[in-house]
Amino acid sequence: MVDFGGWDMPVQYSGIIDxxxxxxxxxxxxxxxxxxxxxxxxPEALNLVNYVSSNNAAKLKTGQAxxxxxxxxxxxFVDDILVHKVEADHFFLCVNASNQEKDYDYISTMNRSFxxxxxxxxxxxxxxxxxxxxxxATLQKLTATDLxxxxxxxxxxxxxxxxxxxxxxxxxxxxxxxxxxxxxxEAPRIWSELMDAGQEFGIKPCGLGARNTLRLEAxxxxxxxxxxxxxxxxxxxxxWIVKMDxxxxxGREALARQTQAGVTRKLVGFEMRGRGIGRDGxxxxxxGAPAGWVTSGGPSPxxxxxxxxxxxxxxxxxxxxxxxxxxxxxxxxxxTVPTPFYKRAK
Amino acid sequence: MSTYPENYRYTKEHEWIxxxxxTATIGITDHAQQELGDIVYVDLPKIGTKLEKGKTLGSxxxxxxxxxxxxxxxxxxxxxxxxxxxxxxxxxxDPHGAAWLVKIKLAAPDEIKQxxxxxxxxxxxxx
Numbered sequence: 001m002v003d004f005g006g007w008d009m010p011v012q013y014s015g016i017i018d019x020x021x022x023x024x025x026x027x028x029x030x031x032x033x034x035x036x037x038x039x040x041x042x043p044e045a046l047n048l049v050n051y052v053s054s055n056n057a058a059k060l061k062t063g064q065a066x067x068x069x070x071x072x073x074x075x076x077f078v079d080d081i082l083v084h085k086v087e088a089d090h091f092f093l094c095v096n097a098s099n100q101e102k103d104y105d106y107i108s109t110m111n112r113s114f115x116x117x118x119x120x121x122x123x124x125x126x127x128x129x130x131x132x133x134x135x136x137a138t139l140q141k142l143t144a145t146d147l148x149x150x151x152x153x154x155x156x157x158x159x160x161x162x163x164x165x166x167x168x169x170x171x172x173x174x175x176x177x178x179x180x181x182x183x184x185x186e187a188p189r190i191w192s193e194l195m196d197a198g199q200e201f202g203i204k205p206c207g208l209g210a211r212n213t214l215r216l217e218a219x220x221x222x223x224x225x226x227x228x229x230x231x232x233x234x235x236x237x238x239x240w241i242v243k244m245d246x247x248x249x250x251g252r253e254a255l256a257r258q259t260q261a262g263v264t265r266k267l268v269g270f271e272m273r274g275r276g277i278g279r280d281g282x283x284x285x286x287x288g289a290p291a292g293w294v295t296s297g298g299p300s301p302x303x304x305x306x307x308x309x310x311x312x313x314x315x316x317x318x319x320x321x322x323x324x325x326x327x328x329x330x331x332x333x334x335x336t337v338p339t340p341f342y343k344r345a346k
Numbered sequence: 347m348s349t350y351p352e353n354y355r356y357t358k359e360h361e362w363i364x365x366x367x368x369t370a371t372i373g374i375t376d377h378a379q380q381e382l383g384d385i386v387y388v389d390l391p392k393i394g395t396k397l398e399k400g401k402t403l404g405s406x407x408x409x410x411x412x413x414x415x416x417x418x419x420x421x422x423x424x425x426x427x428x429x430x431x432x433x434x435x436x437x438x439x440d441p442h443g444a445a446w447l448v449k450i451k452l453a454a455p456d457e458i459k460q461x462x463x464x465x466x467x468x469x470x471x472x473x
């Protein structure tokens with residue numbers, strides 16, 4: 001067990017590779033109750049959400065969700081978040097565990113000129129993720145809500161195992177599946193019922209370790225790694241969550257300047273050629289000189305290769321480039337590759 | 347429960363050592379392999395390397411992290427387990443047996459007596 005933002009979180013149950021493969025091939029169940037929730041309500045809710053986040057929440061329909069950036073004025077990330085539109089005047093944000101207080105304070109401060117109602121709601125929600133090709137079938141056994149009627153990145157308020165649940169067709173694994181939000185005191189029972197429901201498919205409980213290898217293969221960003229206060233969405237390859245034409249929002253000016261000047265570094269995928277694994281924080285060399293750093297790296301159980309993500313100067317960011325990663329003071333060869341490393345067959 | 351051989355000695359850094367006269371075999375404990383999870387690389391020193399007690403002798407890399415392995419005692423590397431370069435996962439399967447790391451010639455055989463007994467080690471890890 002490791003301490004993770006004040007939560008005792010299992011890194012692994014049966015083993016990272018075993019859990020990873022269960023999600024890619026069958027189904028895995030994650031307890032992600034550490035994730036934070038913030039609810040924003042009132043006539044000014046949309047305006048506040050659209051001011052603090054970079055994607056355009058005005059485009060969301062009721063029951064729809066999107067990925068977005070909570071940005072500083074200088075364009076760096078306060079956090080990356082999921083925005084769910086519950087009602088025209090009610091938005092539900094899912095935020096990172098370790099950032100939740102910071103996010104709440106930041107949004108609350110910005111709310112002074114909006115007067116929406118901002119609620120720190122993390123204590124009211126436990127969250128579980130049912131991920132994998134058999135994830136929908138597993139969850140379907142416990143709910144009357146027709147899951148096949150919920151498109152990707154939409155959600156419905158229904159019931160799971162007889163208790164109210166927000167059922168979202170979202171995930172952080174690159175695989176099909178759902179994330180459900182329930183009252184914490186119901187969570188242990190729902191966990192058991194999901195494990196029972198998934199037994200016929202070979203469900204495995206999954207920890208943070210597999211969550212990390214899965215999201216890395218799918219090139220989904222992890223706060224503190226690919227995205228930080230000093231990295232902008234444009235550098236992180238997340239330009240699609242920045243909607244410059246939606247009106248004013250925090251970070252807009254900085255991002256406009258960066259677009260004008262050109263992005264000087266980019267997030268790039270790599271595969272190790274030499275023996276070793278390029279990990280978070282390791283230096284990247286190009287032509288014998290320091291050029292960037294690794295943000296995440298590890299073995300890819302699906303591809304059976306050692307993969308990773310790194311920042312490189314834009315001029316060096318093309319795929320197929322040979323780079324060296326300093327692994328315990330030894331340069332080890334790697335090559336830049338297209339991402340995502342893994343994309344599921346639809 | 348895993349078993350910790352009575353004739354081995356252990357360190358708080360989760361290595362074990364088994365001595366026979368002036369030579370000894372060193373490995374990592376079952377507890378260590380469990381904590382590390384799926385092991386994907388094992389880096390070992392070259393034969394002839396002089397090891398100093400408490401200094402890094404190599405590293406073990408799992409899916410989630412890299413961990414240094416420390417020399418429980420001082421000595422000179424006589425043999426390294428080549429099996430682990432091909433099949434690092436053996437370290438998950440048989441850490442106290444076939445997946446030993448190095449064999450050394452002890453510099454000071456008495457150093458071993460300062461290490462933890464099997465009972466002390468199991469108390470230490472809460473087994």
